[in-house]
Amino acid sequence: MSTVQSTRSELSAEVGERQVVTLTEHVVEIISDSGEGAQRCGQSFGAIAARTGNGVWTVEIIPAEIQPPARSVAGASGNRVRLGSGPITNGGDEADLVVAFNEQVLLGRVHARELKPGCTILLEDMWREHRDPRIAASYAETYDLLVAAGYRIIEVPMERECRTLVSDARRGKNMYALGMLCAIYQFDLGLAREQVALTFRKKTQALIDTNVTLLTAGYEWALANLDLAFHVPAAPTDQRQVVTNGNTALALGVVASGMEICSMYPITPATSASHYLSEIFPKVGGVVHQAEDEIAAATFAIGASYAGKCAVTITSGPGYSLKQEAIGLAVMAEIPLVVVNVQRGGPSTGQPTKVEQGDLLTSIFGSHGDAPKVVIAASSIEDCFYSIITARRIAETFNTVVVVLSDASLATAQQPYPRPEFDPAWLAPPVDQSHVPDGLQPYAWDETTGLSRRFTPGQPGGMYTLTGLAHDTSGSVAYDPDANEQGLHARSLKLAALQKTLRPPRVHGDESGDLLVIGWGGTRGAIEEAVDRLRAEGREVSSLHLRFLNPLPPGLKEIMAGFDQVMTVEANWSDRLDDPIIDETNRRYSALAMLLRSRYLVDVDTWSEVGGQPIKPGRVQRAILRKLDGR
Amino acid sequence: MIDLTHRSAAECLLRLHDERLEIEGFQKGVPRWCAGCGDNAVLTAAQRLLRDEGLRPEKTVFVSGIGCSSRFPHYMNTYGFHGIHGRALPVAEGIRLARPDLNVFVNTGDGDSFSIGAAHWIHAIRYNMRMVVMVHDNQIYGLTKKQASPTSPRGTRSNTTPRGSYLEGLNPLTVTLGVQNVSFVAQAADWIPEMLYEILQAAFHHDGLAFIRIVQRCPEWMPDNFDPWLHDPSRVQLLHHPSSLSISSSLASLFPNHLEHDPSDIHRAREIASSSDPLPVGILYHDPTVPRYDEIIRSEATHSSASVRRLLDAEFDKVAVTGGELDD
Numbered sequence: 001m002s003t004v005q006s007t008r009s010e011l012s013a014e015v016g017e018r019q020v021v022t023l024t025e026h027v028v029e030i031i032s033d034s035g036e037g038a039q040r041c042g043q044s045f046g047a048i049a050a051r052t053g054n055g056v057w058t059v060e061i062i063p064a065e066i067q068p069p070a071r072s073v074a075g076a077s078g079n080r081v082r083l084g085s086g087p088i089t090n091g092g093d094e095a096d097l098v099v100a101f102n103e104q105v106l107l108g109r110v111h112a113r114e115l116k117p118g119c120t121i122l123l124e125d126m127w128r129e130h131r132d133p134r135i136a137a138s139y140a141e142t143y144d145l146l147v148a149a150g151y152r153i154i155e156v157p158m159e160r161e162c163r164t165l166v167s168d169a170r171r172g173k174n175m176y177a178l179g180m181l182c183a184i185y186q187f188d189l190g191l192a193r194e195q196v197a198l199t200f201r202k203k204t205q206a207l208i209d210t211n212v213t214l215l216t217a218g219y220e221w222a223l224a225n226l227d228l229a230f231h232v233p234a235a236p237t238d239q240r241q242v243v244t245n246g247n248t249a250l251a252l253g254v255v256a257s258g259m260e261i262c263s264m265y266p267i268t269p270a271t272s273a274s275h276y277l278s279e280i281f282p283k284v285g286g287v288v289h290q291a292e293d294e295i296a297a298a299t300f301a302i303g304a305s306y307a308g309k310c311a312v313t314i315t316s317g318p319g320y321s322l323k324q325e326a327i328g329l330a331v332m333a334e335i336p337l338v339v340v341n342v343q344r345g346g347p348s349t350g351q352p353t354k355v356e357q358g359d360l361l362t363s364i365f366g367s368h369g370d371a372p373k374v375v376i377a378a379s380s381i382e383d384c385f386y387s388i389i390t391a392r393r394i395a396e397t398f399n400t401v402v403v404v405l406s407d408a409s410l411a412t413a414q415q416p417y418p419r420p421e422f423d424p425a426w427l428a429p430p431v432d433q434s435h436v437p438d439g440l441q442p443y444a445w446d447e448t449t450g451l452s453r454r455f456t457p458g459q460p461g462g463m464y465t466l467t468g469l470a471h472d473t474s475g476s477v478a479y480d481p482d483a484n485e486q487g488l489h490a491r492s493l494k495l496a497a498l499q500k501t502l503r504p505p506r507v508h509g510d511e512s513g514d515l516l517v518i519g520w521g522g523t524r525g526a527i528e529e530a531v532d533r534l535r536a537e538g539r540e541v542s543s544l545h546l547r548f549l550n551p552l553p554p555g556l557k558e559i560m561a562g563f564d565q566v567m568t569v570e571a572n573w574s575d576r577l578d579d580p581i582i583d584e585t586n587r588r589y590s591a592l593a594m595l596l597r598s599r600y601l602v603d604v605d606t607w608s609e610v611g612g613q614p615i616k617p618g619r620v621q622r623a624i625l626r627k628l629d630g631r
Numbered sequence: 632m633i634d635l636t637h638r639s640a641a642e643c644l645l646r647l648h649d650e651r652l653e654i655e656g657f658q659k660g661v662p663r664w665c666a667g668c669g670d671n672a673v674l675t676a677a678q679r680l681l682r683d684e685g686l687r688p689e690k691t692v693f694v695s696g697i698g699c700s701s702r703f704p705h706y707m708n709t710y711g712f713h714g715i716h717g718r719a720l721p722v723a724e725g726i727r728l729a730r731p732d733l734n735v736f737v738n739t740g741d742g743d744s745f746s747i748g749a750a751h752w753i754h755a756i757r758y759n760m761r762m763v764v765m766v767h768d769n770q771i772y773g774l775t776k777k778q779a780s781p782t783s784p785r786g787t788r789s790n791t792t793p794r795g796s797y798l799e800g801l802n803p804l805t806v807t808l809g810v811q812n813v814s815f816v817a818q819a820a821d822w823i824p825e826m827l828y829e830i831l832q833a834a835f836h837h838d839g840l841a842f843i844r845i846v847q848r849c850p851e852w853m854p855d856n857f858d859p860w861l862h863d864p865s866r867v868q869l870l871h872h873p874s875s876l877s878i879s880s881s882l883a884s885l886f887p888n889h890l891e892h893d894p895s896d897i898h899r900a901r902e903i904a905s906s907s908d909p910l911p912v913g914i915l916y917h918d919p920t921v922p923r924y925d926e927i928i929r930s931e932a933t934h935s936s937a938s939v940r941r942l943l944d945a946e947f948d949k950v951a952v953t954g955g956e957l958d959d
């Protein structure tokens with residue numbers, strides 16, 4: 001590594017000649033056709049930034065199709081990397097700098113309004129001289145258009161430069177681009193080389209060497225040819241950190257929770273959690289069962305839980321709908337079960353890869369009859385990890401279903417967070433095989449808490465027949481209405497008992513003011529950033545982010561009372577009052593607003609956006625301003 | 632997975648001294664099936680099996696779906712799981728995977744398994760996880776009061792098909808025998824308890840998923856359904872083979888129609904399975920060598936606090952941010 005580090009100092013003189021612009025944060029995008037490696041470039045860039053000590057949030061840019069046609073507006077594939085001096089909790093607003101491998105994917109991002117007006121674009125120039133005159137014309141036309149629109153486009157001969165080093169530049173251009181970015185952002189070339197070696201650690205040494213060569217070439221070319229030089233100072237931290245995306249954190253959470261069985265059926269955007277789990281789970285004797293459908297996945301998990309090994313089933317919207325009857329069974333028969341729903345756009349097949357928080361109410365009220373279950377929502381990548389540990393524990397303590405909500409904005413986003421230190425208390429106790437005390441009944445519901453002790457097959461003296469039919473304390477089918485009501489009562493009490501153990505959530509900002517913004521799930525970073533920006537301008541706004549959605553934590557009413565107005569910010573549908581036929585008598589509010597209004601009789605307003613993209617802090621900021629200024 | 636089979640030597644020793652339970656030890660409550668319902672015969676056979684095999688009630692689970700037949704676990708003094716319609720098999724699979732030490736039985740109806748649970752039926756055969764599956768096939772939906780089921784013979788008058796059911800009945804045996812990894816297929820009739828018992832016993836000893844279709848009378852809704860076979864015992868064909876079941880002389884005198892069939896011959900098994908008249912009764916197919924999914928997917932590694940810590944450490948190392956300094 002020492003030779004690598006010396007390269008840095010040799011080049012540092014040249015760096016010194018450029019004007020380095022110091023920034024507190026920047027949003028960078030790398031986009032290409034799918035298969036050209038922009039995602040890997042972006043992820044590596046994010047990792048290098050994180051290792052340098054920057055706050056980082058990366059967002060995958062994913063086309064809807066696996067293999068969209070090359071050079072298509074809808075085909076942009078890549079990564080957004082937001083880096084900052086302090087912690088970064090979301091993908092930010094529009095991009096400041098873009099590296100694009102062709103002008104069509106670039107147009108896609110322009111149309112999606114993801115680029116800051118006038119931002120800098122490093123554009124592959126091979127298309128200008130393309131032998132297909134239509135392609136050359138399209139390139140020139142787009143170039144002129146964007147320049148006229150005020151973007152600063154720098155044409156870069158990435159293809160030509162890479163060709164001098166490798167025969168197929170399609171493979172490798174991404175590392176060349178990574179080298180350019182590292183030079184632009186003053187990252188250490190030695191560190192970058194190390195990261196490339198790590199990225200390709202499963203490949204041959206020859207391939208690693210080629211990629212390091214490309215990286216270095218891109219780095220040197222940028223130093224020699226670009227007058228772009230940014231520096232986002234990194235705050236060094238002693239804290240040991242890890243970088244993962246939300247789905248990886250979920251899978252690690254499953255391992256850390258002590259669960260041994262995950263049954264699932266593939267569905268975007270949840271699947272990658274199970275992919276990763278399939279890779280690592282056998283190392284601790286765990287099993288990922290790919291069931292024949294989601295109903296089987298849920299009932300398989302229920303079988304395992306009933307037999308003493310609390311299991312998890314991981315899914316997304318459509319699969320979550322299919323699991324409803326099984327969830328009701330677990331609630332009714334009081335079987336612990338963890339259900340993870342990585343939400344996507346709905347209803348129906350909806351928008352598989354897009355961001356939406358549309359499943360809150362179905363998570364709380366889903367399944368027929370009164371089926372009280374616990375619902376928690378992860379609000380950060382780190383939270384994805386800990387939520388599963390919490391969920392397993394609650395499921396087994398309260399013998400019920402715990403739904404963990406994540407969403408597409410957390411699933412594939414990456415962020416550094418403090419490295420979790422394993423605590424053996426996270427694991428489940430061994431399967432209880434002790435003799436059941438004489439006379440104890442399987443549903444001996446405690447009068448205050450509704451809790452009862454679960455009997456597990458293998459326990460002598462505990463034989464009973466579990467049923468999804470209404471049952472009495474002995475587990476026998478209850479034909480009389482009183483016994484049925486007793487069961488409903490006990491299952492309901494359990495939620496209240498859990499609520500008594502929760503602490504009131506902490507307000508972000510002052511505990512009183514003009515407006516309280518309440519959110520849940522993956523919007524936390526954007527909401528808190530918007531609030532911070534407005535507070536810096538002197539606005540009296542605070543926010544509250546809920547992790548427990550069912551039961552809601554104590555203290556909410558008191559917190560809300562400290563503010564003149566309350567509004568939720570959510571990524572699910574709410575009717576707009578400027579629609580001519582929408583008024584207070586028919587307006588459908590966003591999910592959390594609906595819950596808060598009905599529970600606390602507080603006039604909670606809502607602002608929501610269902611654009612399929614992570615909600616941007618700037619958009620929240622504007623929504624808050626409109627609310628504060630009564631517009 | 633923690634292996635619960637060998638939890639403690641003391642526990643095993645204790646078991647040696649345990650008294651074997653009498654049949655009453657496996658009985659619970661009074662079955663609420665109609666008089667003459669074929670489910671009663673299945674219950675008796677299962678209780679005899681548990682007694683004869685000396686099974687511990689707490690180590691035994693009967694799993695069912697919803698239907699008349701799925702009430703079965705309520706009448707067994709073992710652990711029971713009376714779940715939701717059609718899903719007995721995946722529940723049983725989850726139990727089997729979590730607990731290799733338990734004896735797992737499934738009782739399900741023709742609607743439960745061949746209609747709403749059809750996907751699970753096909754896949755359960757393919758998984759071949761160790762369990763005994765008894766399908767009580769009365770060719771009708773009993774509990775919901777007489778609607779046609781997938782196995783109802785064409786022309787069956789039911790409440791949803793008052794002019795007679797439209798389609799030929801599905802043949803569960805040929806379908807099952809067409810599934811990859813099938814390892815044990817048998818057919819029993821509730822009115823031939825001796826064969827029912829022997830089939831159940833062979834199924835219990837099978838190292839995989841044993842599928843038994845039990846032709847079951849429902850006097851309530853299908854009173855004449857099996858009359859041709861009941862009135863003319865020669866229309867029942869008993870299967871026997873030196874490697875499989877033999878037919879007692881008393882049974883042979885009651886049912887004169889016998890067929891020697893080697894249950895390792897799947898082609899012949901499929902031929903026999905395609906006949907409903909004569910009705911084959913016995914073991915159609917048996918291959919003890921088919922791998923079990925519950926064994927294949929279970930990993931060698933043990934689950935412990937130490938192994939979890941090791942794995943988390945290794946995985947977090949791969950994604951660790953080392954900070955500004957390079958550590959050589």
Ligand SMILES: Cc1ncc(C[n+]2csc(CCOP(=O)(O)OP(=O)(O)O)c2C)c(N)n1
Nearest residue numbers: 697698699700716740741742743772773774
């Ligand atoms: C999801 C669902 N759909 C429908 C029902 C109603 N239902 C209960 S049992 C049954 C059919 C039972 O027929 P079968 O499986 O043949 O059992 P049998 O009663 O004949 O033993 C139906 C349709 C249900 N309980 N759940």
Ligand code: SF4
Nearest residue numbers: 665668699773849851
């Ligand atoms: S309705 Fe038919 S299947 Fe159901 S209990 Fe009565 S006889 Fe048996």
Ligand SMILES: [Mg+2]
Nearest residue numbers: 740741769771
């Ligand atoms: Mg039936």
